[in-house]
Amino acid sequence: MADAEKIRGATKRVIKALDKGYQVVVVASARGKQTDELIASALELNPNPPERELDQLLSTGEQQTVSLFAMALDAAGYDAISFTGGQIRMITDNAHTKARIKSVDARRIHQQLEKGKIVLVAGFQGIDENENITTLGRGGSDTTAVALATALGAQECEIYTDVDGIYTTDPRIFKDAVKMDRISFDEMLELASLGAGVMHIRAVEFGKKYNVKIHVRSSFEEKEGTMIMHEVPQMEGVVVTGATIQKNMAKIDLNGVDNKPGNAAKTFAHLAKAKVVVNDIMQTEISTEKANLSFTIGISDLAAAKKAMEEIREELNCERIFVRDDIAEISVVGVGMRTHYGVADKLFSALATAKINIDSITTSEIRISCIVDKSQGEKALNAVCLAFELDKPAEQRTKHSG
Amino acid sequence: MADAEKIRGATKRVIKALDKGYQVVVVASARGKQTDELIASALELNPNPPERELDQLLSTGEQQTVSLFAMALDAAGYDAISFTGGQIRMITDNAHTKARIKSVDARRIHQQLEKGKIVLVAGFQGIDENENITTLGRGGSDTTAVALATALGAQECEIYTDVDGIYTTDPRIFKDAVKMDRISFDEMLELASLGAGVMHIRAVEFGKKYNVKIHVRSSFEEKEGTMIMHEVPQMEGVVVTGATIQKNMAKIDLNGVDNKPGNAAKTFAHLAKAKVVVNDIMQTEISTEKANLSFTIGISDLAAAKKAMEEIREELNCERIFVRDDIAEISVVGVGMRTHYGVADKLFSALATAKINIDSITTSEIRISCIVDKSQGEKALNAVCLAFELDKPAEQRTKHSG
Numbered sequence: 001m002a003d004a005e006k007i008r009g010a011t012k013r014v015i016k017a018l019d020k021g022y023q024v025v026v027v028a029s030a031r032g033k034q035t036d037e038l039i040a041s042a043l044e045l046n047p048n049p050p051e052r053e054l055d056q057l058l059s060t061g062e063q064q065t066v067s068l069f070a071m072a073l074d075a076a077g078y079d080a081i082s083f084t085g086g087q088i089r090m091i092t093d094n095a096h097t098k099a100r101i102k103s104v105d106a107r108r109i110h111q112q113l114e115k116g117k118i119v120l121v122a123g124f125q126g127i128d129e130n131e132n133i134t135t136l137g138r139g140g141s142d143t144t145a146v147a148l149a150t151a152l153g154a155q156e157c158e159i160y161t162d163v164d165g166i167y168t169t170d171p172r173i174f175k176d177a178v179k180m181d182r183i184s185f186d187e188m189l190e191l192a193s194l195g196a197g198v199m200h201i202r203a204v205e206f207g208k209k210y211n212v213k214i215h216v217r218s219s220f221e222e223k224e225g226t227m228i229m230h231e232v233p234q235m236e237g238v239v240v241t242g243a244t245i246q247k248n249m250a251k252i253d254l255n256g257v258d259n260k261p262g263n264a265a266k267t268f269a270h271l272a273k274a275k276v277v278v279n280d281i282m283q284t285e286i287s288t289e290k291a292n293l294s295f296t297i298g299i300s301d302l303a304a305a306k307k308a309m310e311e312i313r314e315e316l317n318c319e320r321i322f323v324r325d326d327i328a329e330i331s332v333v334g335v336g337m338r339t340h341y342g343v344a345d346k347l348f349s350a351l352a353t354a355k356i357n358i359d360s361i362t363t364s365e366i367r368i369s370c371i372v373d374k375s376q377g378e379k380a381l382n383a384v385c386l387a388f389e390l391d392k393p394a395e396q397r398t399k400h401s402g
Numbered sequence: 403m404a405d406a407e408k409i410r411g412a413t414k415r416v417i418k419a420l421d422k423g424y425q426v427v428v429v430a431s432a433r434g435k436q437t438d439e440l441i442a443s444a445l446e447l448n449p450n451p452p453e454r455e456l457d458q459l460l461s462t463g464e465q466q467t468v469s470l471f472a473m474a475l476d477a478a479g480y481d482a483i484s485f486t487g488g489q490i491r492m493i494t495d496n497a498h499t500k501a502r503i504k505s506v507d508a509r510r511i512h513q514q515l516e517k518g519k520i521v522l523v524a525g526f527q528g529i530d531e532n533e534n535i536t537t538l539g540r541g542g543s544d545t546t547a548v549a550l551a552t553a554l555g556a557q558e559c560e561i562y563t564d565v566d567g568i569y570t571t572d573p574r575i576f577k578d579a580v581k582m583d584r585i586s587f588d589e590m591l592e593l594a595s596l597g598a599g600v601m602h603i604r605a606v607e608f609g610k611k612y613n614v615k616i617h618v619r620s621s622f623e624e625k626e627g628t629m630i631m632h633e634v635p636q637m638e639g640v641v642v643t644g645a646t647i648q649k650n651m652a653k654i655d656l657n658g659v660d661n662k663p664g665n666a667a668k669t670f671a672h673l674a675k676a677k678v679v680v681n682d683i684m685q686t687e688i689s690t691e692k693a694n695l696s697f698t699i700g701i702s703d704l705a706a707a708k709k710a711m712e713e714i715r716e717e718l719n720c721e722r723i724f725v726r727d728d729i730a731e732i733s734v735v736g737v738g739m740r741t742h743y744g745v746a747d748k749l750f751s752a753l754a755t756a757k758i759n760i761d762s763i764t765t766s767e768i769r770i771s772c773i774v775d776k777s778q779g780e781k782a783l784n785a786v787c788l789a790f791e792l793d794k795p796a797e798q799r800t801k802h803s804g
Contacts, residue, residue, distance in 0.1 A: 004446045008447070038466070041470060042470060044406045045473045045474040046474060047477075050472065052483070053470075053473050053476070053484055054469070056468070056469035056472075056486075057465075057470060057473075060466050063458065063459075063461075063462050064443075064462050066458070067455045067456070067458035067459035068447055068455075068459060070452065070458075071447045071451040074448055074451065075448035082458055084535075086488065086533070131488070131489050133486075
């Protein structure tokens with residue numbers, strides 16, 4: 001949200017919801033570039049600002065938005081009241097800049113709703129048990145919104161964004177990608193963890209846990225967006241809901257490590273100590289004594305991961321460390337995979353037809369991922385999208401009966 | 403305080419105080435023009451913003467300053483922690499935009515001081531008993547500072563301002579005015595109520611009530627400013643400490659009102675209902691049946707006061723309402739007046755010598771005020787300042803023994 005015009009635009013949405021008979025609670029984020037400006041002010045004074053103080057500073061952005069929003073609603077003749085995270089006892093842990101919500105006291109909001117007021121809540125922020133202000137990190141305002149919807153017993157939470165919903169894949173790469181009418185929480189979690197932006201994982205987790213539907217829609221248009229919800233039977237006919245490509249990845253292969261219990265544990269403990277986040281892990285035996293252990297990481301962690309592996313190479317009795325930073329990961333996601341077979345076949349043959357070599361494969365219950373050459377990544381995504389008909393709305397795709 | 407350079411400058415002062423062995427608590431106000439900018443944002447959305455929301459908005463300015471200040475201290479290698487008004491339980495009444503402090507919980511500050519931290523507190527703000535954010539109005543950060551000094555049992559509160567202390571009179575009018583080394587709380591209260599800026603009345607009242615010395619000094623220079631403190635014996639030799647001129651005044655004379663009990667009460671009750679603040683009141687009998695009743699007000703209240711008087715003119719049986727908006731009030735203030743005589747004489751003869759006519763006179767225990775023609779106001783102030791030697795430091799003035 002940015003400045004007076006945007007706030008006025010948002011008040012119109014709120015008034016429309018009131019006219020439909022709803023009680024309305026709005027969670028707002030900071031205006032336009034304000035968070036960036038505050039961070040710049042901080043860095044000017046301290047290149048490495050203490051996180052507690054950074055939260056104390058950044059939380060003012062949302063506080064300003066909600067008070068201005070309340071003033072705009074008052075000017076339009078509506079009674080509104082704004083709250084900071086602290087004022088509604090949005091209690092988090094004390095992990096500053098990336099705190100997790102522990103509880104929220106909905107009473108104060110209910111009291112105001114019962115008085116007929118519109119309630120505006122500053123997103124992205126809470127307080128810890130000692131009243132220190134905390135912030136929730138990326139996607140924080142979405143998480144606030146879903147957490148509040150949960151605490152208030154709301155049936156639906158609307159998230160207004162700069163896109164009009166969730167697409168079957170990235171439309172910048174596969175131009176015929178279509179907007180989904182709905183998607184299950186589990187699918188959305190997989191897509192979000194595969195880097196499909198829009199919704200932050202924690203907001204979706206909250207929605208799943210407490211069964212609050214999340215309606216992702218455009219701030220600029222009236223039309224319906226995408227509903228994130230629990231699975232409904234119709235969803236099962238669709239095997240693949242969405243596809244993703246991740247390009248900022250690297251892969252490390254530890255060839256010929258001693259095939260004995262504890263070596264994998266040692267490897268990943270050492271990576272954790274080096275603060276490297278590991279995505280996927282693949283292990284294969286190559287003899288009774290030796291195995292290959294591979295894992296993928298974000299490319300920004302590559303240097304740290306290489307260093308960590310050199311450190312324990314001898315201990316693992318590893319023959320060779322092989323690094324690839326020229327890869328892309330193509331994934332398909334769908335809850336239908338739980339009950340349907342043939343997804344892997346279809347995926348591999350789509351890639352084979354397009355003459356794309358597969359480096360390695362990982363799967364989860366509702367996802368299959370292939371690592372390919374980065375240079376072939378976009379071509380691979382397009383081939384996969386066409387194979388799974390991701391250019392068509394779900395109801396028009398070929399149905400599978402299991 | 404404005405922006406990075408000013409914050410860095412202020413950190414140097416704090417570090418200097420630490421080096422002297424003090425524990426330091428800093429109260430900071432908003433940066434530069436920020437409060438004005440926030441008010442402009444509010445007015446853009448609502449010409450008459452709800453006061454609760456205005457407080458919610460404006461309080462962010464001080465919150466930003468203290469968190470940035472803490473970051474600057476951290477960058478300089480010092481451990482600091484910032485608090486909002488709410489975080490230290492600065493409890494006020496719920497009179498938004500002009501709240502009064504009821505209590506403050508110093509424990510959290512003491513805990514941090516004991517850990518060796520510098521404590522930064524957002525000035526100007528508190529919370530009411532329902533956690534609504536309140537602001538203290540004009541001079542609010544000074545009031546916060548003195549209230550905190552009180553709660554912490556500090557012996558002294560330093561107020562850094564854009565002037566280097568309290569002057570015997572306005573140096574823009576009497577160019578030889580001198581800075582006072584010290585002044586009593588009572589004198590400062592009189593001077594402040596007579597429009598001498600620098601310190602706000604409520605901050606001085608706090609200092610007086612809880613005996614916390616207030617050191618008013620420059621943000622830009624190292625030298626000592628003016629200490630506001632309880633009277634010490636040496637002060638008594640000086641009869642007049644300071645002089646003021648008030649130009650934005652008006653006077654209303656009610657000529658020939660019925661001289662009967664209750665008429666004055668009726669008049670001022672009616673003015674209060676019209677929200678007119680009355681400065682001085684003068685009443686004189688002109689016969690057994692009739693009296694003249696006069697009072698002074700701020701010129702901005704003149705229209706409302708005139709209207710109010712027309713409304714009750716008949717009831718008072720007032721013969722004539724006479725209004726003067728071309729006046730100035732010259733006042734001299736000094737605790738020495740309690741024990742010394744001859745101040746009025748000296749004042750009147752100074753004005754007579756300068757050929758200035760006195761319209762009317764009012765006095766309090768430590769103050770004498772004369773109303774004169776506005777056109778002669780500055781000349782009158784100069785004559786008075788010379789008569790009372792306000793161009794010399796207190797210790798160089800002619801002493802009076804009583």
